[in-house]
Amino acid sequence: xxxxxxxxxxxxxxxxxxxxxxxxxxxxxxxxxxxxxxxxxxxxxxxxxxxxxxxxxxxxxxxxxxxxxxxxxxxxxxxxxxxxxxxxxxxxxxxxxxxxxxxxxxxxxxxxxxxxxxxxxxxxxxxxxxxxxxxxxxxxxxxxxxxxxxxxxxxxxxxxxxxxxxxxxxxxxxxxxxxxxxxxxxxxxxxxxxxxxxxxxxxxxxxxxxxxxxxxxxxxxxxxxxxxxxxxxxxxxxxxxxxxxxxxxxxxxxxxxxxxxxxxxxxxxxxxxxxxxxxxxxxxxxxxxxxxxxxxxxxxxxxxxxxxxxxxxxxxxxxxxxxxxxxxxxxxxxxxxxxxxxxxxxxxxxxxxxxxxxxxxxxxxxxxxxxxxxxxxxxxxxxxxxxxxxxxxxxxxxxxxxxxxxxxxxxxxxxxxxxxxxxxxxxxxxxxxxxxxxxxxxxxxxxxxxxxxxxxxxxxxxxxxxxxxxxxxxxxxxxxxxxxxxxxxxxxxxxxxxxxxxxxxxxxxxxxxxxxxxxxxxxxxxxxxxxxxxxxxxxxxxxxxxxxxxxxxxxxxxxxxxxxxxxxxxxxxxx
Ligand code: ATP
Ligand code: MG
Numbered sequence: 382x383x384x385x386x387x388x389x390x391x392x393x394x395x396x397x398x399x400x401x402x403x404x405x406x407x408x409x410x411x412x413x414x415x416x417x418x419x420x421x422x423x424x425x426x427x428x429x430x431x432x433x434x435x436x437x438x439x440x441x442x443x444x445x446x447x448x449x450x451x452x453x454x455x456x457x458x459x460x461x462x463x464x465x466x467x468x469x470x471x472x473x474x475x476x477x478x479x480x481x482x483x484x485x486x487x488x489x490x491x492x493x494x495x496x497x498x499x500x501x502x503x504x505x506x507x508x509x510x511x512x513x514x515x516x517x518x519x520x521x522x523x524x525x526x527x528x529x530x531x532x533x534x535x536x537x538x539x540x541x542x543x544x545x546x547x548x549x550x551x552x553x554x555x556x557x558x559x560x561x562x563x564x565x566x567x568x569x570x571x572x573x574x575x576x577x578x579x580x581x582x583x584x585x586x587x588x589x590x591x592x593x594x595x596x597x598x599x600x601x602x603x604x605x606x607x608x609x610x611x612x613x614x615x616x617x618x619x620x621x622x623x624x625x626x627x628x629x630x631x632x633x634x635x636x637x638x639x640x641x642x643x644x645x646x647x648x649x650x651x652x653x654x655x656x657x658x659x660x661x662x663x664x665x666x667x668x669x670x671x672x673x674x675x676x677x678x679x680x681x682x683x684x685x686x687x688x689x690x691x692x693x694x695x696x697x698x699x700x701x702x703x704x705x706x707x708x709x710x711x712x713x714x715x716x717x718x719x720x721x722x723x724x725x726x727x728x729x730x731x732x733x734x735x736x737x738x739x740x741x742x743x744x745x746x747x748x749x750x751x752x753x754x755x756x757x758x759x760x761x762x763x764x765x766x767x768x769x770x771x772x773x774x775x776x777x778x779x780x781x782x783x784x785x786x787x788x789x790x791x792x793x794x795x796x797x798x799x800x801x802x803x804x805x806x807x808x809x810x811x812x813x814x815x816x817x818x819x820x821x822x823x824x825x826x827x828x829x830x831x832x833x834x835x836x837x838x839x840x841x842x843x844x845x846x847x848x849x850x851x852x853x854x855x856x857x858x859x860x861x862x863x864x865x866x867x868x869x870x871x872x873x874x875x876x877x878x879x880x881x882x883x884x885x886x887x888x889x890x891x892x893x894x895x896x897x898x899x900x901x902x903x904x905x906x907x908x909x910x911x912x913x914x915x916x917x918x919x920x921x922x923x924x925x926x927x928x929x930x931x932x933x934x935x936x937x938x939x940x941x942x943x944x945x946x947x948x949x950x951x952x953x954x955x956x
Contacts (some may be wrong), residue, residue, distance in 0.1 A: 384433050392416055392434050396441045397453040405446035407438050410883055477678055485517030486677045493523050494530035495721035496736040497542035498743045500712045503761040509548050520674055521550035525557045526660045528650035542744040546754045556666050557652050563661045566669055567643055571609045574601050575698045578608035579625045590638045593631035619645050636687040640664050668692040672701040679704045682711045709766040714775050716903035739952045740901040740914055751934055751944030751954030756782035779955040786934045791816040794888050795937040797920035798837035801868040807831040832890040834921050839885040850884045886938045888921045896922035897950040
């Protein structure tokens with residue numbers, strides 16, 4: 382029977398990876414379990430599919446490893462990106478222009494309107510690395526000039542996230558601390574004739590802006606200063622008046638078509654309460670704050686590019702020093718929203734558990750899932766400060782993380798969909814199980830009698846008469862397998878280590894607890910929410926898991942690296 386094109390492609394990719402990972406020889410059993418992992422629906426007609434997979438496997442195994450690499454590079458370049466980047470492991474931050482040792486000042490300016498995510502980590506790490514590179518200073522500045530969205534909870538979450546990332550700002554401040562100063566410069570711009578109070582309604586403003594036509598309010602008269610007093614004194618309410626920059630209404634750069642500098646927001650501000658109602662926009666606050674704070678190099682994501690002209694003009698008119706503005710690309714992933722704007726609705730509509738959901742790229746989510754701050758730092762540095770829009774593969778982050786946690790994670794046993802094996806002729810024994818195969822991490826004893834549980838996925842592949850090895854235990858020969866009852870009978874054969882015999886993991890009936898592993902998958906497929914974004918693997922783990930505290934990293938053999946949640950569950954970090 383033929384298999385559909387998608388499955389064929391998937392099989393080819395998996396087989397090629399497996400072959401390249403294992404010296405040019407892919408193994409049928411591991412390949413099939415991987416294919417079934419991605420396409421569980423094939424299970425029902427697996428018998429028909431296997432011969433075809435075997436055929437592809439034999440064909441790929443017959444190629445030289447060089448050829449296999451070549452093909453894999455064509456089909457799945459991200460595989461090599463991950464390996465290469467991790468092996469190189471070097472920061473690719475280029476030197477800054479106009480930078481002097483001891484004089485560089487950078488700033489990270491988050492708005493406290495949500496929890497920090499990996500995009501913030503990118504910006505904050507770059508800001509911090511450059512400050513370090515030039516023995517300069519890093520400022521953390523909460524850009525809190527929109528009381529509609531900002532909350533103390535978010536200021537705290539950002540502080541906590543940065544501290545987790547081991548980023549220590551030299552100065553911490555709020556833009557709102559300088560609100561009087563910002564008002565002062567606002568008035569100054571009006572007095573200089575470079576800004577005005579606009580009383581038009583929003584539709585008119587929008588309409589004229591898109592047509593590139595100025596409105597009457599723009600003309601400087603005695604009324605301008607009178608209205609200026611009025612807006613600063615609280616005469617106007619929400620949407621009745623704004624302060625606009627006098628740019629160029631027919632500029633090709635739409636950001637210069639008299640953008641808003643101040644608007645009225647009558648909400649309670651988390652730091653200043655109700656006393657302020659006239660709030661500067663980011664366009665106005667950012668250049669002034671950067672300049673007055675002594676920032677020498679201001680990094681922004683690329684979407685602000687058009688706003689650089691405005692940034693410089695405001696400072697020029699006000700006779701303020703102009704920092705270097707440097708852009709880098711926004712960090713985004715395939716199938717995983719990063720920005721707060723996209724994350725917030727998921728949380729509000731309860732489509733995910735909250736900001737710490739392990740499927741999310743928030744710092745809390747990544748931490749809970751088992752990513753280390755060091756891996757995040759190395760990952761964002763490996764991206765450099767390019768402007769390219771390509772979305773990096775999350776596998777690169779995983780590869781950095783694996784390298785860090787591998788030597789710290791104990792190897793433990795877990796099986797899902799338990800299948801009971803009764804072993805004939807087995808003596809009760811205590812198995813000494815090494816906590817790590819190559820690093821000295823001690824060992825533990827597992828008490829085994831004549832009943833063990835294996836995963837049903839492994840049981841499915843067992844045939845009468847087949848010999849397999851229970852990892853670190855002994856070899857057994859299959860007598861009967863009953864998939865419906867989920868139990869089987871096997872016979873102890875010997876202890877000899879044999880090549881070419883399948884090795885499967887197990888847990889002992891005398892030493893196990895019920896256990897759950899949560900497996901986060903991509904949140905979106907295309908633009909649809911993936912219904913399978915959080916898989917739940919229910920099964921048994923060895924009771925040793927009960928001694929582990931939250932946040933401990935382990936590797937469940939043949940499942941992957943996991944971060945312990947509590948005594949009953951863990952979250953799969955990655956393979
Ligand atoms: P969001 O859409 O998540 O609200 P934002 O840019 O409005 O993004 P801020 O809190 O204003 O979020 O951003 C603080 C800093 O972090 C800014 O310098 C911004 O450019 C940077 N930043 C935010 N998201 C990313 C990202 N995905 N990649 C790189 N830098 C980012
Ligand atoms: Mg923002």
